[in-house]
Amino acid sequence: MSRYWPYEGLLLNLKQRIPKEDLAYLTAEEAYKLLKEWTEQDFGYDVTAWEKWLMENKKNAIPKRGQNDTAR
């Protein structure tokens, strides 16, 4: 289990940045499906668009890379 924040993990999976041996791994299709399900939005596979929307609409979506949040 990796300590990704929920949407952080989905975005990394959308970009296929998580290794398959990690339990946090999803296919890009699975990640996209969950992003749509959780947000009721649809930006396709456009990671930048997803990131922008999440930053603006989900407070705890992605970790703030501060001193005490760095590892999440």
Place this chain on the structure above:
Amino acid sequence: MGGAAVIGSIGTYGLVGGLVYSGTELQLGLMGLGGATAGLAALNGETSQGDFIEAETVGKISEIDEVTMQRGWFARLFKPEIPESEPISPEQSRAEYLVEKAARLFGLDSSTYVDTVVYESEKESPAFRVNPSTGETKILLNRSVLDAPEQKQMLDVAHEFTHALSWHHLLNNVFKGNVQAAYDALPRFGTIGYAANEVTAEEIAQQVLRIHFGDLPEDLLQGSENYINGWAESFGDKMSYIRSHALQRTLVGENKP
């Protein structure tokens, strides 16, 4: 090149390989070898693996008495001091230390629950992993953990160690040692089971730190709560359900996205 050693002869030449350090004993062995250019190269550390030196040099070296062989250069040549293991980086040592320290916060010995600790500087996040074939467990720590303040380090590592405890329980108590079955029951990312595990691990890590260090610094607690809420909010009304979960109640049947 860093040096070479005469390791045998081929025809009229000796094959050079391995490591050699020039020194008094080597000079004794090679003195008087007229025209032994390659031998001098060996003396000066200029030969490399696969080079050849004249056979006479090999013969002279083989005539060196046993006392000479047992000390200095020859001792290193024929009985090289091979370290028992690869040198460990300071970060790797630190990572292993932190996992052991976290285990001690639980009153446990890390080696019972974690087979390997690995430092991977650029990994996106710390992680706990299980080899699905062998059941071998691994905690990976990244640079952000090692760079963090002490209590943040302990929170992160205690979190991963909690996953190791969960796996140990799941494997041995629930699945009676069946690695594959236990692995298959681990929830995957994006499921409520995964969320429950993350929330539970974080809450237990918080609690363990409170027991040992008292109240957590405000910013550390806020970051930790944000992490918990991030997962809980992903499942809406199920938040209270997730947060009420005890250690390792893997939600079998709800573990696929």
